[in-house]
Amino acid sequence: MRALNQKLLRDSWRMRGQLLAIVLVVVAGMATFVGMRGVMHALQETQASYYAAYRFADGFANVRRAPERVAQQLRTVPGISDVETRVRASATVDIPGFDEPVTATIQSVPDGRAPRLNQLFIREGRRVKPGRDDEVLVNEVFAEAHSLQQGDTFTVTIRGQQQRLTVVGIALSPEVVIQVQPGGLFPDRERFGVLWMGRSALAAANDMTGAFNNVSFSLAPGASLDDVLSRIDLILDRFGGTGAIGRADQASHSLLELEFEQLRGTSTVLPLVFLLVAAFLLNIVVARLVNLQREQIAMLKAFGYSDLEVGAHYIQLVLGVVTAGAVLGVAAGLWIGQAMGQLYLDFFRFPSLAYTFEWLVALTAFLLTAGASLAGVIGAVARAVRLPPAEAMRPAAPPTFKPTAIERIGLQRFFDQPTRMILRNLERQPVKSALTVTGMAAATAILVLGLFFTDAVDYLIEVQFGIIQREDLTVTFTEPTSPQALYEMTSLEGVTYAEPFRAVPVRLHHEHRTQDTSLEGIPPAPYLRRIVNTALQPIPIPEEGIVLSDRLARTLQVAPGDYIQVEVREGARRTHRVPVAGLAEQFVGVGAYMDVEALYRLIGEGPALSGVFLMTDADDTAALQQAILDRPRVAGVVSQDRAVEGFEETSAENLLVFTFILSLFAGVIAFGVIYNSARITLSERERELASLRVLGFTRAEISYILIGEMTLLTLLALPLGFALGAVGAAGVLAALETDLYQIPFALSRATFATAAAVVMASAVVSAIIIRRKLHTLDLIAVLKTRE
Amino acid sequence: MVDAPSERSTNGMAEVVFRTERLSKIYDMGEVQVHALREIDLALYRSELVVLLGASGSGKSTLVNILGGLDTATSGRVLYRDQDLTRADDRDLTQYRRRYVGFVFQFYNLIPSLTARENVAIVTEIADDPLPPEEALDLMGLGDRLNSFPSQLSGGQQQRVAIARAIAKQPAVLLCDEPTGALDSATGVVVLEAIERVNRELGTTTMVITHNVAQAEMADRVIRLSDGRISDIAVNETKTPARDLTW
Ligand SMILES: Nc1ncnc2c1ncn2[C@@H]1O[C@H](COP(=O)(O)OP(=O)(O)OP(=O)(O)O)[C@@H](O)[C@H]1O
Numbered sequence A: 001m002r003a004l005n006q007k008l009l010r011d012s013w014r015m016r017g018q019l020l021a022i023v024l025v026v027v028a029g030m031a032t033f034v035g036m037r038g039v040m041h042a043l044q045e046t047q048a049s050y051y052a053a054y055r056f057a058d059g060f061a062n063v064r065r066a067p068e069r070v071a072q073q074l075r076t077v078p079g080i081s082d083v084e085t086r087v088r089a090s091a092t093v094d095i096p097g098f099d100e101p102v103t104a105t106i107q108s109v110p111d112g113r114a115p116r117l118n119q120l121f122i123r124e125g126r127r128v129k130p131g132r133d134d135e136v137l138v139n140e141v142f143a144e145a146h147s148l149q150q151g152d153t154f155t156v157t158i159r160g161q162q163q164r165l166t167v168v169g170i171a172l173s174p175e176v177v178i179q180v181q182p183g184g185l186f187p188d189r190e191r192f193g194v195l196w197m198g199r200s201a202l203a204a205a206n207d208m209t210g211a212f213n214n215v216s217f218s219l220a221p222g223a224s225l226d227d228v229l230s231r232i233d234l235i236l237d238r239f240g241g242t243g244a245i246g247r248a249d250q251a252s253h254s255l256l257e258l259e260f261e262q263l264r265g266t267s268t269v270l271p272l273v274f275l276l277v278a279a280f281l282l283n284i285v286v287a288r289l290v291n292l293q294r295e296q297i298a299m300l301k302a303f304g305y306s307d308l309e310v311g312a313h314y315i316q317l318v319l320g321v322v323t324a325g326a327v328l329g330v331a332a333g334l335w336i337g338q339a340m341g342q343l344y345l346d347f348f349r350f351p352s353l354a355y356t357f358e359w360l361v362a363l364t365a366f367l368l369t370a371g372a373s374l375a376g377v378i379g380a381v382a383r384a385v386r387l388p389p390a391e392a393m394r395p396a397a398p399p400t401f402k403p404t405a406i407e408r409i410g411l412q413r414f415f416d417q418p419t420r421m422i423l424r425n426l427e428r429q430p431v432k433s434a435l436t437v438t439g440m441a442a443a444t445a446i447l448v449l450g451l452f453f454t455d456a457v458d459y460l461i462e463v464q465f466g467i468i469q470r471e472d473l474t475v476t477f478t479e480p481t482s483p484q485a486l487y488e489m490t491s492l493e494g495v496t497y498a499e500p501f502r503a504v505p506v507r508l509h510h511e512h513r514t515q516d517t518s519l520e521g522i523p524p525a526p527y528l529r530r531i532v533n534t535a536l537q538p539i540p541i542p543e544e545g546i547v548l549s550d551r552l553a554r555t556l557q558v559a560p561g562d563y564i565q566v567e568v569r570e571g572a573r574r575t576h577r578v579p580v581a582g583l584a585e586q587f588v589g590v591g592a593y594m595d596v597e598a599l600y601r602l603i604g605e606g607p608a609l610s611g612v613f614l615m616t617d618a619d620d621t622a623a624l625q626q627a628i629l630d631r632p633r634v635a636g637v638v639s640q641d642r643a644v645e646g647f648e649e650t651s652a653e654n655l656l657v658f659t660f661i662l663s664l665f666a667g668v669i670a671f672g673v674i675y676n677s678a679r680i681t682l683s684e685r686e687r688e689l690a691s692l693r694v695l696g697f698t699r700a701e702i703s704y705i706l707i708g709e710m711t712l713l714t715l716l717a718l719p720l721g722f723a724l725g726a727v728g729a730a731g732v733l734a735a736l737e738t739d740l741y742q743i744p745f746a747l748s749r750a751t752f753a754t755a756a757a758v759v760m761a762s763a764v765v766s767a768i769i770i771r772r773k774l775h776t777l778d779l780i781a782v783l784k785t786r787e
Numbered sequence B: 001m002v003d004a005p006s007e008r009s010t011n012g013m014a015e016v017v018f019r020t021e022r023l024s025k026i027y028d029m030g031e032v033q034v035h036a037l038r039e040i041d042l043a044l045y046r047s048e049l050v051v052l053l054g055a056s057g058s059g060k061s062t063l064v065n066i067l068g069g070l071d072t073a074t075s076g077r078v079l080y081r082d083q084d085l086t087r088a089d090d091r092d093l094t095q096y097r098r099r100y101v102g103f104v105f106q107f108y109n110l111i112p113s114l115t116a117r118e119n120v121a122i123v124t125e126i127a128d129d130p131l132p133p134e135e136a137l138d139l140m141g142l143g144d145r146l147n148s149f150p151s152q153l154s155g156g157q158q159q160r161v162a163i164a165r166a167i168a169k170q171p172a173v174l175l176c177d178e179p180t181g182a183l184d185s186a187t188g189v190v191v192l193e194a195i196e197r198v199n200r201e202l203g204t205t206t207m208v209i210t211h212n213v214a215q216a217e218m219a220d221r222v223i224r225l226s227d228g229r230i231s232d233i234a235v236n237e238t239k240t241p242a243r244d245l246t247w
């Protein structure tokens, strides 16, 4: 069937603009699908193999101080396969040339042997020599942030004692794939670092000789984590254990999982939307093409082409477009995936990223697109080939027009003849007009989807850091400290207000559901760290009962008035029945709050502070932070500004780059849809418009008929697209919501305006192309042949 | 003439190619029913050339479309040799058209995106024993326009491409709906000669619809339709060769 193939090629060439637009949409969908799925897969594979090869522990526990012999006792716990005790110290670091306060967590590595668990990957240099108290390994991100290299030296202060250390190597650990400071939500790689020293040296510095304050363990196959955790808690309790945790609660791992979960959500929802739009476009284009070629189909059938052969002809067109899009899309996706992988590698520190091409992913995407496109097209083709040839061959009866609704109610005197033609045409073909409007609305919606993330993140920052967390600095103590500390803090230079808090690790139970969190005791009418309701109004803390974040309440399935069990996981470790007094809106974290006095009563202890929130009037808080860090028992200081910056950096590097790609693709799709609609309308109306030209209409007049119609449809599509976009955005956010945080729903006027601008720009560009075509309309050729 | 003309052909014992029995076609237009064909009884014989005359709207195209398996009857029967076309399903009709029938349509129905040669090739490629497209076009005097697209051809040239397309497959049945409608008489004669040649040399049973009474002289038989009925069947004792026709 060479001639039929020839026809296919020529038809495709004639529609190259339209088909190219669709190919681009398919490319956008495939590229995001393959790219994002690919990078997710690569990250997960890399994580799994890294964890396995470097023996990432299954669980962790901190104690105040336990003698080394306890390790032996831990090893006998059923279900535990390996145990590694460590010394861990908080330190302040004095990096030459860096003014701001820097804190570090220093972990011990065994003297003279490789760690049994959480082994280090040495990127550069060597391990610390046994017994040397002046050698240190530096976590890669921290080293990069300060351009630290082998041989560089800096001073650390552990328990008030200064110690000069020489960098002997740059390392990575499965424990710090993401390096987050204790108490911080977002990484601050400049002001916090993880370091490693030899066990004996660190023990000497931290008063831990013959003892440990941190233990990690791995599980035997089939062991129950919960059982093991509670047995460990039992053993470590009298040494000041604060509760063993599994991997899921480990800082780096849980953040990593959170990122993965998000990526999983976006890498499914968005490409699917793109691919569906591509399928939708193909449907419209091919359905209309088939319609235009009714007579050609009839002729082919008259000469004995079977329905199958004719159908295959059009299906080849669809498959051609999808295949071209798929090939380019996979190539672009590989590239995007690798680029994103590199981006993620900066944030997630793995030794390297094993990026492999996922055939299955690409194939799935291809089959999805091809399937969705064909599903629609087959219907149109089947309808066309089912038509008896004689029927199709007759010149189509002039379409039945009737006065439009507007004319029926007598408004026609306000419209000239061409405008009436536009209105009648729209009213005569409601389905076709509706399809065009739907297509353009989908494009608008995709743009909104690509852009709204920024709005949501801005809103989150505004609420979280503008209304809820109003402190400038958060000071945490190494252990509960006398309320005296509050006054000491208040008296510091630059501090204008100080607000205490007491945080207790708890496990909340309701029926069979549990959630670990930290229960915060705060003043009844807090000024700095406030609790807000869903209307974002600050709410007072009731004298009795517990206030839960609404996500936590949903996890536990409780409502105000219900009672929950609060298991305190430090000190006397008692469980209490406490009423839920209220719910709080909270985007980040699963917080639980109580009146601080009520909390003291609950845990049966006198007043003590876990930390203090501070407000300052200092422009530069570096000196103040250093002064605070120099005080005894201060574990760390977190600056609000840095937290916001950290959040913005993290989300900027991941979400926003990604948002940019999305918006770009959304623009492509918008243009694809609009340009296609315009071209289809043109080819359907060519004869009519040419006839009008012959009858003496000017070019401007016929352009007006076509472009006026496009404009009207665009204006109808925009509000619909906004609504669709809002629904889609809510859907994406719901898909992204995790147990830990939720991105609030927010859409700004700027987003709508940008989406509308892109759609209208696409419409204008399409109109210009159409106008050029109309100007070069070959009247004779159009009228001579019957298509 | 002894027998009723409708029962016998000019050449006596020839086999029947088409037979219709009380063939009717009614277009249901909702309020009105259009009786395009009313109980037509007709036999067409192998190798004969029949000209179908009739006023506009008398049902000529409808009859030819049904004989060609393009359309289906409302009632009655149509037989092609032993095959009952009224009972054939879509697949059978497709095979029937593919193997036996060549069409020339009132509105040429060329594919605008294909050249003259390709428009013919698209049919010869699925035929059993076709003429090469170039030869068929040459026969129609279009040997030098092989690579022209329909939009680059005049109406008459397009019509001749359509005829080349129909005869190139060397069909057993050739159905032509006003093949000369758009042509001047000199070109029309060329077209009719080609049809005549296919009819004579290949023994193709041929039916030609025309408004032109002069063309009836080349026929073996002339059938007149009026208002969906056969009003008259006349046998031409002496056929005039197409070459000698003028109008
Ligand atoms: N699809 C249709 N729906 C309704 N009526 C139809 C349809 N096709 C044909 N007709 C009617 O059937 C009758 C016969 O039509 P047909 O096309 O066979 O006429 P014709 O003899 O070929 O005319 P012409 O010489 O003008 O081509 C006409 O009255 C016509 O209006």
Ligand SMILES: [Mg+2]
Pocket: B060, B061, B062, B106, B177
């Ligand atoms: Mg007709």
